[in-house]
Amino acid sequence: xxxxxxxxxxxxxxxxxxxxxxxxxxxxxxxxxxEVSRLTRRLEQLDEPTRPLRVALVRTYxxxxxxxxxxxxxxxxxxxxxxxxxPYGSLLEAxxxxxxxxxxxxxxxxxxxxxxxxxxxxxxxxxxxxxGDAAVTSALETLGAMLRAARRALPGRLVVTMLPRMSGPGLxxxxxxxxxxxxxxxxxxxxxxxxxxxxxxxxxxxxxxxILVEEVGRRTFFDPRLWHSARFPFSVxxxxxxxxxxxxxxxxxxxxxxxxxxxxxxxxxxxxxxGEDGMDGIALGPEYPGSAYVAFQxxxxxxxxxxxxLALCSRNNEADVRQxxxxxxxxxxxxxxxxxLRVNWDSKPDNLRAxxxxxxxxLDSLVFxxxxxxxxxxxxxxxxxxxxxxxxxxxxxxxxCLDGLARLEILTLTDEDRTRxxxxxxxxxxxxxxxxxxxxxxxLGSLEMVMTVGLDDVRQAARIxxxxxxxxxxxxxTRRYSEADIRRFAADPDWLVAHFAxxxxxxxxxxxxxxxxxxxxxxxAEIDTFLMSCRVIGRxxxxxxxxxxxxxxxQRGVRAIQATYEPTARNALVREFWGAxxxxxxxxxxxxxxxxxxxxxxxxxxxxxxxAEAPAGSAx
Amino acid sequence: MxxxxxxxxxxxxxxxxxxxxxxxxxDTAREDxxxxxxxxHLNLMLGLEDTFxxxxxxxxxxxxxxxxxxxxxxxxxxxx
Numbered sequence: 001x002x003x004x005x006x007x008x009x010x011x012x013x014x015x016x017x018x019x020x021x022x023x024x025x026x027x028x029x030x031x032x033x034x035e036v037s038r039l040t041r042r043l044e045q046l047d048e049p050t051r052p053l054r055v056a057l058v059r060t061y062x063x064x065x066x067x068x069x070x071x072x073x074x075x076x077x078x079x080x081x082x083x084x085x086x087p088y089g090s091l092l093e094a095x096x097x098x099x100x101x102x103x104x105x106x107x108x109x110x111x112x113x114x115x116x117x118x119x120x121x122x123x124x125x126x127x128x129x130x131x132g133d134a135a136v137t138s139a140l141e142t143l144g145a146m147l148r149a150a151r152r153a154l155p156g157r158l159v160v161t162m163l164p165r166m167s168g169p170g171l172x173x174x175x176x177x178x179x180x181x182x183x184x185x186x187x188x189x190x191x192x193x194x195x196x197x198x199x200x201x202x203x204x205x206x207x208x209x210x211i212l213v214e215e216v217g218r219r220t221f222f223d224p225r226l227w228h229s230a231r232f233p234f235s236v237x238x239x240x241x242x243x244x245x246x247x248x249x250x251x252x253x254x255x256x257x258x259x260x261x262x263x264x265x266x267x268x269x270x271x272x273x274x275g276e277d278g279m280d281g282i283a284l285g286p287e288y289p290g291s292a293y294v295a296f297q298x299x300x301x302x303x304x305x306x307x308x309x310l311a312l313c314s315r316n317n318e319a320d321v322r323q324x325x326x327x328x329x330x331x332x333x334x335x336x337x338x339x340x341l342r343v344n345w346d347s348k349p350d351n352l353r354a355x356x357x358x359x360x361x362x363l364d365s366l367v368f369x370x371x372x373x374x375x376x377x378x379x380x381x382x383x384x385x386x387x388x389x390x391x392x393x394x395x396x397x398x399x400x401c402l403d404g405l406a407r408l409e410i411l412t413l414t415d416e417d418r419t420r421x422x423x424x425x426x427x428x429x430x431x432x433x434x435x436x437x438x439x440x441x442x443x444l445g446s447l448e449m450v451m452t453v454g455l456d457d458v459r460q461a462a463r464i465x466x467x468x469x470x471x472x473x474x475x476x477x478t479r480r481y482s483e484a485d486i487r488r489f490a491a492d493p494d495w496l497v498a499h500f501a502x503x504x505x506x507x508x509x510x511x512x513x514x515x516x517x518x519x520x521x522x523x524x525a526e527i528d529t530f531l532m533s534c535r536v537i538g539r540x541x542x543x544x545x546x547x548x549x550x551x552x553x554x555q556r557g558v559r560a561i562q563a564t565y566e567p568t569a570r571n572a573l574v575r576e577f578w579g580a581x582x583x584x585x586x587x588x589x590x591x592x593x594x595x596x597x598x599x600x601x602x603x604x605x606x607x608x609x610x611x612a613e614a615p616a617g618s619a620x
Numbered sequence: 621m622x623x624x625x626x627x628x629x630x631x632x633x634x635x636x637x638x639x640x641x642x643x644x645x646x647d648t649a650r651e652d653x654x655x656x657x658x659x660x661h662l663n664l665m666l667g668l669e670d671t672f673x674x675x676x677x678x679x680x681x682x683x684x685x686x687x688x689x690x691x692x693x694x695x696x697x698x699x700x
Binding site (some may be wrong): 033034035041065226232236 | 667
């Protein structure tokens with residue numbers, strides 16, 4: 001069996017950064033520090049172009065010994081890290097405007113904190129019940145004040161971590177039975193901290209390092225010698241695990257979001273080759289190795305809760321696979337669980353291009369999973385934007401093989417994310433009906449569409465911000481806003497935040513369109529943002545929404561509208577949008593006098609429902 | 621065997637501190653290498669543990685501040 005050293009040797013011979021990273025991607029055991037140094041030196045020798053990554057650290061224990069891992073993990077992903085560590089032990093001072101950290105303009109700020117260092121009762125008693133109930137409130141208030149200050153002073157994302165306990169509970173094995181127990185206390189602190197971060201502060205994540213300790217084991221994670229001599233808690237293995245986890249947040253900022261996991265069939269979702277072994281001959285069921293494939297399918301099903309889509313790309317006769325998906329008793333992923341399927345004898349790169357086109361997504365939002373080294377290499381070479389994962393040869397290792405893949409992690413979760421697969425199933429039904437009817441107007445009318453429009457509705461702030469960040473095609477100006485920005489606009493009397501949701505006989509597409517309008521004074525306004533999810537392209541919703549928006553603005557006394565088209569590589573489809581809707585000017589700056597608008601195509605068959613404006617101060 | 625130890629230690633010191641291997645001799649001590657600071661020293665000690673499959677105590681970590689001290693330690697501890 002191949003030793004871990006062979007992976008490192010292979011990586012050191014790799015001619016490109018991507019191939020070096022691929023050679024290491026299967027590493028189950030951590031690298032040694034000399035290996036990290038050698039690999040870093042190799043990456044530096046390859047001298048491929050990098051993008052900068054600005055990171056700041058706030059800490060109550062020393063973090064300097066993490067530096068080799070930061071440099072290595074960043075370089076592995078083509079990033080040159082610029083690290084700024086706040087003066088050791090300074091919390092509130094470090095996160096003030098005008099501080100060294102603020103001047104560094106970090107993209108991500110990591111907080112390496114310890115409960116015992118921020119709350120005197122925990123310093124005295126440890127994180128245990130004798131510290132008293134007031135200690136919980138006090139600790140959370142201290143953290144809350146510091147994080148609020150940090151959120152005001154620092155740009156980018158904040159990631160908060162609390163050091164896991166370095167030794168077992170004082171009561172030993174009895175702690176689990178005690179009331180109250182140390183376990184309860186730690187769980188309570190985590191739960192309250194996570195809730196306050198989630199509900200009160202935008203673009204802040206709480207990362208639970210206890211999960212890493214579960215993976216690696218406390219004895220392996222911590223190095224007491226370094227703790228006592230240098231106040232640095234982590235072993236080489238622990239340090240690596242922590243930095244890899246933290247890099248996940250940076251990667252999610254730097255790389256486009258993954259949206260689809262494209263799966264091979266044979267020897268990936270089931271053992272064997274269905275075309276040769278037949279549906280009854282493949283391994284898929286309660287006995288090993290079939291049980292491993294079932295467990296993998298279950299894990300994939302769960303990925304949909306993150307808002308990820310699944311697609312199937314299998315070189316097989318379509319009839320064989322369709323039958324398997326419909327009839328095999330242990331197949332968990334049925335046809336309706338896939339947003340798209342390509343079962344044919346074309347090449348994988350061609351099929352992936354076709355899948356991306358069908359789903360209206362860029363290739364850079366695909367993660368491709370296949371057992372074949374040959375197929376993986378072909379896709380890596382033909383489509384460098386696609387993340388390629390080769391499944392392990394050992395079936396027992398299959399179910400967990402996508403765990404911890406940074407591109408599949410999420411930073412936020414909206415209701416839209418949870419129901420995304422169902423939305424794609426609905427869209428397939430609409431397309432089937434459209435293909436069956438000759439008259440577009442008749443098809444659209446048969447959908448019985450209802451558009452629900454909301455104005456300055458902060459309850460949708462997260463979804464509205466998500467749309468400004470993710471929509472690339474039907475987007476007139478491609479301005480990206482955070483949830484905090486949207487809330488600010490909604491509260492600002494000079495701005496109007498409008499959104500729409502679209503429903504029809506096949507289902508509710510959810511909130512899919514956004515317009516942000518800024519008053520310019522003297523009865524004129526500028527449309528800062530006008531965008532729509534590609535999910536609802538083709539139903540003329542944009543026309544209905546724009547008409548309604550202009551009505552609303554006219555009612556508010558606006559007489560002249562300015563609008564812009566800012567061309568990008570992806571939004572050519574809306575180049576003529578303003579012109580087609582009665583605006584004059586172009587190719588980039590447009591104007592409309594509201595009194596003189598009219599004409600153009602007849603109104604689309606969409607009924608509009610205007611939500612009553614949410615009362616001021618409604619909870620988000 | 622002593623010669624092999626020296627070559628391995630020399631390579632590790634060069635790798636850890638980013639200096640040419642030729643600049644490291646049996647007489648090289650911490651003061652001679654600018655980047656052999658307290659941080660770098662800990663990284664060197666961790667590298668020694670992985671390279672020679674040994675475990676050092678906090679005291680030993682503090683003591684092994686020169687190539688000569690490291691070689692002496694490896695030979696007296698009978699590292700394979």
